[in-house]
Amino acid sequence: MAIMRLGRVQIRVPNWEKSVHYYKNVIGLIETARDENHVYLKAWDEHDHHSVILEKADSAGLDHLAFKCETAEDLDIYEQKLIEYGVEVDRIPAGYRIAEGEAVRFRVPTGQLVELYHEIDVVGNGMPLVNPDPWPDGLVGMAPPRLDHLLISGDDVEGTTKLFQDIFGFRIAEQLIAEDGESKIATWLFKTNTPHDVAIIKGPQGKLHHIAFWLDDWTEIRKAADLMGKNKVMIDAGPTRHGITRGTTIYFFDPSGNRNEVFCGGYITYPDSPTITWTTEDIGRAIFYFEREVNERFTTVFS
Ligand SMILES: [Fe+2]
The missing domain is CATH 3.10.180.10 (2,3-Dihydroxybiphenyl 1,2-Dioxygenase, domain 1)
Known part of the structure; x- marks a missing residue:
């Protein structure tokens, strides 16, 4: 691996x-x-x-x-x-x-x-490795169990996608294809068994679109939205669902202007999972399945 x-x-x-x-x-x-x-x-x-x-x-x-x-x-x-x-x-x-x-x-x-x-200190997850409980005491906020993925932008989506495929063996779970029916506007790549460990989209060079934290279910997503309300966090989109990856989601901004996401759901990928292709005429449904349209901020704000 x-x-x-x-x-x-x-x-x-x-x-x-x-x-x-x-x-x-x-x-x-x-x-x-x-x-x-x-x-x-x-x-x-x-x-x-x-x-x-x-x-x-x-x-x-x-x-x-x-x-x-x-x-x-x-x-x-x-x-x-x-x-x-x-x-x-x-x-x-x-x-x-x-x-x-x-x-x-x-x-x-x-x-x-x-x-x-490879090397990093191991500090554990706050629970014993023998007979543990399902979660440790003292969790605060949205309390995601893990970092999930990120979406990066740049000119050469195909170049970065190919490098990740050729050198590291990443596979394409899903892709958004331009009107020419060939060139890639965005790719969702996996090395583990999620729909994406990293995604790449055509946009400003060397920028970040978002980092995403995993939450376990839709109820946790709703609780995260409540916490955004309580703490006056600026929401970009959601709570909603993606057509791409089928995950449920909220996009929002940290106090410095970096976009965050909480993400849950999606499907399991395997080395033989076929690549799903989206076309630009269905981009609204691909990104935000309920709304079927993408807000301008989502496509223009990067950090
Ligand atoms: Fe994401």
């Missing part, structure tokens, strides 16, 4: 105090460490030290996304494959970030920095 999952996103948050408060108390992530310019957070059911790093910055956006690999040797193998593919690769030394080992870093054709890592 080699790449096991989307393990980490590092998000730039200019509205620092409010953003840290929001990710800890409204989203409900758990702080595991901090330094002068970063706060390290994890979702409650993740065992690794962190999955979200907030970075004090002048502008919002994605610093990088990172995939966790199964072994340290995977880093060497992928590094070699990337070099042979013509991609420039850097090594990030162990200890560069709190609780992390070495990482391999490269840039994808849509402009985002991507890292591969």
